[in-house]
Amino acid sequence: MRVTTKMAVGTLVNNLDRSYERIARFQTELSSGTRLNNISDDPAAVERSLALRGELRQIEQFQKNNDDGKGWLEISEATLNELQTLFTETRGLAVQGASSTYNDSQRDALSDQVNQFLEHVISLSESRYRGRYIFSGTQTDAPPFNAQRDSNGDIQSVAENGDINGNIDRAIAEGTTIQINVSGGGVFDGPKGAFNTLIKLRDSLRANDLDSVRIVISDLSDMQENISSVRGLVGARVNRMEMTYNLLDRVSVEMTSILSEDEDVDLASTIVNLRQEEDVFQAALASGNMVIPQSLMDFIG
Amino acid sequence: MNSPISHGLEIGRRALRAQQAALSATSQNIANANTPGFSRRQANLESAASGVPGGIGSGVDVASIVRKRSRFLDAQVRVEQQVLGRWEALEEAMGSVEVVFNDLAGAGSSEAGTVFNETSGVGLSGSLSRFWNAWQDLANVPESGAARAVIRQEAVFLANILHQYNTQLRDTQVELDRSLMDEVDQINGIIDQLAAINTEIPSSKFEGGNAAELEDRRDQLIEQLSRKVDISVVERDNGQVSVMLSGHNLVEIDRAVHLRMRHFSQNGLSAARVFFADDGSPAAVREGRLQGLMEARDEVIPDLIVRLDQLAKGMVEEVNLVHRGGFGADGSSRVDFFDAGKTSAGDIAVDESILQDLDNIAASADGNMGDNGTALAISALRDKRMLDGNSTTAESFYNELLGEVGARSKEAQTMAENHRLFDSQLENRRQSVQGVSLNEEATQLILFQRAYQAAARTVSIVDNLLEVTINL
Numbered sequence: 001m002r003v004t005t006k007m008a009v010g011t012l013v014n015n016l017d018r019s020y021e022r023i024a025r026f027q028t029e030l031s032s033g034t035r036l037n038n039i040s041d042d043p044a045a046v047e048r049s050l051a052l053r054g055e056l057r058q059i060e061q062f063q064k065n066n067d068d069g070k071g072w073l074e075i076s077e078a079t080l081n082e083l084q085t086l087f088t089e090t091r092g093l094a095v096q097g098a099s100s101t102y103n104d105s106q107r108d109a110l111s112d113q114v115n116q117f118l119e120h121v122i123s124l125s126e127s128r129y130r131g132r133y134i135f136s137g138t139q140t141d142a143p144p145f146n147a148q149r150d151s152n153g154d155i156q157s158v159a160e161n162g163d164i165n166g167n168i169d170r171a172i173a174e175g176t177t178i179q180i181n182v183s184g185g186g187v188f189d190g191p192k193g194a195f196n197t198l199i200k201l202r203d204s205l206r207a208n209d210l211d212s213v214r215i216v217i218s219d220l221s222d223m224q225e226n227i228s229s230v231r232g233l234v235g236a237r238v239n240r241m242e243m244t245y246n247l248l249d250r251v252s253v254e255m256t257s258i259l260s261e262d263e264d265v266d267l268a269s270t271i272v273n274l275r276q277e278e279d280v281f282q283a284a285l286a287s288g289n290m291v292i293p294q295s296l297m298d299f300i301g
Numbered sequence: 302m303n304s305p306i307s308h309g310l311e312i313g314r315r316a317l318r319a320q321q322a323a324l325s326a327t328s329q330n331i332a333n334a335n336t337p338g339f340s341r342r343q344a345n346l347e348s349a350a351s352g353v354p355g356g357i358g359s360g361v362d363v364a365s366i367v368r369k370r371s372r373f374l375d376a377q378v379r380v381e382q383q384v385l386g387r388w389e390a391l392e393e394a395m396g397s398v399e400v401v402f403n404d405l406a407g408a409g410s411s412e413a414g415t416v417f418n419e420t421s422g423v424g425l426s427g428s429l430s431r432f433w434n435a436w437q438d439l440a441n442v443p444e445s446g447a448a449r450a451v452i453r454q455e456a457v458f459l460a461n462i463l464h465q466y467n468t469q470l471r472d473t474q475v476e477l478d479r480s481l482m483d484e485v486d487q488i489n490g491i492i493d494q495l496a497a498i499n500t501e502i503p504s505s506k507f508e509g510g511n512a513a514e515l516e517d518r519r520d521q522l523i524e525q526l527s528r529k530v531d532i533s534v535v536e537r538d539n540g541q542v543s544v545m546l547s548g549h550n551l552v553e554i555d556r557a558v559h560l561r562m563r564h565f566s567q568n569g570l571s572a573a574r575v576f577f578a579d580d581g582s583p584a585a586v587r588e589g590r591l592q593g594l595m596e597a598r599d600e601v602i603p604d605l606i607v608r609l610d611q612l613a614k615g616m617v618e619e620v621n622l623v624h625r626g627g628f629g630a631d632g633s634s635r636v637d638f639f640d641a642g643k644t645s646a647g648d649i650a651v652d653e654s655i656l657q658d659l660d661n662i663a664a665s666a667d668g669n670m671g672d673n674g675t676a677l678a679i680s681a682l683r684d685k686r687m688l689d690g691n692s693t694t695a696e697s698f699y700n701e702l703l704g705e706v707g708a709r710s711k712e713a714q715t716m717a718e719n720h721r722l723f724d725s726q727l728e729n730r731r732q733s734v735q736g737v738s739l740n741e742e743a744t745q746l747i748l749f750q751r752a753y754q755a756a757a758r759t760v761s762i763v764d765n766l767l768e769v770t771i772n773l
Contacts, residue, residue, distance in 0.1 A: 039403065047704030
């Protein structure tokens with residue numbers, strides 16, 4: 001093939017251009033730390049990476065929801081625990097009061113103690129998590145129960161304050177929500193009604209009505225059982241949430257590593273490539289410098 | 302056999318003239334070694350017949366000065382230029398489109414920082430995720446004003462990004478429009494020049510004249526034209542060319558038919574068509590820069606704008622539908638979250654009532670403060686296949702769109718690069734035929750110089766002989 005001066009120069013310039021372009025590309029990758037500096041660098045990887053990043057943001061949010069929900073359930077659990085202790089103690093008082101060895105004034109004292117417990121149960125029913133009543137269903141801005149008091153300030157009856165059985169859910173994984181509240185009705189208005197049982201016990205002790213006190217003892221056992229089963233439910237939910245949380249943790253780690261494969265620069269190989277390309281570029285420059293100025297013209301005259 | 306001594310003188314004179322002509326051709330070649338479009342000249346020498354049977358001949362003649370050129374390679378280069386022109390125009394246009402989606406770095410997100418914004422969460426994809434997440438934050442604290450403020454802020458940000466994408470795409474379209482006008486002007490200019498050259502070529506060729514310069518210029522213009530539009534060229538024996546575009550004459554002898562661009566509206570977006578100026582018939586352009594620019598302007602960008610509109614519409618309708626069924630912090634209901642009357646990427650906006658009062662943002666499905674049913678339902682729209690005939694979610698709809706922009710841009714880059722390579726190979730092959738080799742010209746110089754010297758020597762020897770004869 002006949003090779004002309006312009007061909008040699010043109011080919012050199014083309015090759016220099018292409019080599020320099022590759023150098024610039026490796027340079028950009030190394031300085032930005034990512035392979036994806038433009039959408040067109042690897043459109044498929046960009047699409048994957050966007051989807052993964054979207055999912056990672058979602059997982060982060062699910063874990064945030066999960067933490068918040070667990071906080072709610074833990075407050076519920078602590079309250080339930082105290083309720084159970086309280087009912088155990090109340091049952092102790094009832095058993096003492098049912099004993100024929102106690103006299104009237106001793107029963108009066110027991111009755112006062114039961115009244116104190118009743119007040120405590122009311123205040124437990126008004127437990128709050130971040131300012132929200134946890135046993136009010138979705139009416140988180142109002143206490144769950146209204147107490148009617150007589151002229152002495154003693155509680156005569158307790159009624160639900162509107163609908164306190166609404167569900168509050170948290171989204172903890174894709175398509176999975178979990179109820180994080182326990183309904184006030186379910187806990188306090190169980191089979192016999194916590195408040196009614198305590199009011200009945202208080203009044204029976206005051207009235208020395210031992211038969212009635214004995215009935216209350218078995219009611220109290222039912223209450224304890226009810227709270228136990230609610231606690232079991234809460235515990236199961238916390239477990240489930242923790243399992244979900246850990247699962248998402250693992251998914252997130254895996255996704256991050258896939259993401260890194262798509263996005264991050266393989267430092268070692270990119271540096272080696274850059275070095276190689278630099279050598280090519282230098283060689284092209286040097287050969288151009290040697291060959292282009294030369295022609296037969298230099299030797300005639 | 303008789304031969305007068307003066308005949309030798311004549312041969313010498315002719316030889317001097319011929320070698321000088323060849324030297325001129327060589328110096329012309331050297332002078333134009335770097336001139337684009339130049340084809341090297343070659344002086345064809347021929348031994349002149351004596352005119353007498355059995356004569357020894359009359360020396361040398363310059364039969365012709367030819368332009369070294371390969372018609373076959375010329376034709377190949379033209380076709381290649383048409384394809385290359387289209388891909389290069391697309392490469393440039395797609396580059397600008399890509400930048401639209403790249404160019405929002407630092408627009409107010411904590412995740413900003415890297416060069417390519419979408420992975421950094423500044424772009425629409427990140428904004429969508431954060432919008433849905435903000436609803437879950439509200440679901441965690443449905444009574445909260447702060448969580449509502451975050452939702453409003455993310456929604457406004459989302460709307461702004463859609464506005465910016467829309468505006469920038471339309472701006473790019475206007476830019477492309479200017480380039481298109483420019484191309485058409487240039488095409489018309491080239492056509493005029495070709496028609497002018499057509500009228501000159503036959504007269505310069507007349508009586509054995511040489512039209513090489515004009516022909517070089519003509520071929521170069523045809524090549525420039527090929528890059529812009531897919532023409533076909535027919536050359537006549539007298540050196541005139543006819544240039545045709547989709548079966549319609551652009552240049553016929555001295556007549557040039559200009560192209561005109563006309564805009565018309567298509568689904569609310571302006572589109573451009575190219576027409577022939579003489580009879581107003583549409584020009585079917587298939588290759589060349591013109592086609593590349595039109596493709597980007599009238600197909601790629603409108604498609605993207607329409608799809609962003611679909612995304613905006615989907616978001617407005619789906620979010621509003623759920624939101625209207627919920628209750629705000631002040632018990633309000635049947636309130637739109639996005640302005641229901643603004644459903645395109647260009648005008649999507651958060652509803653005025655939400656902008657006025659955050660309490661209008663609905664979290665509750667049952668009207669109670671603590672309920673988060675509506676907030677959860679809206680955040681669950683993230684996974685709802687709301688777009689493309691209920692086949693894809695908002696986020697993946699956008700990711701796909703972006704992937705497609707990238708793929709198209711990459712395709713244009715790769716194709717343009719391939720065709721540049723192919724073009725430079727063709728150009729090399731052509732230069733191998735028509736290009737000037739300084740080494741070759743240097744040898745020619747020596748060759749003709751020596752021949753000239755020798756011819757001069759012959760003349761002086763013949764002169765000596767004559768002198769001898771005269772002094773007999």
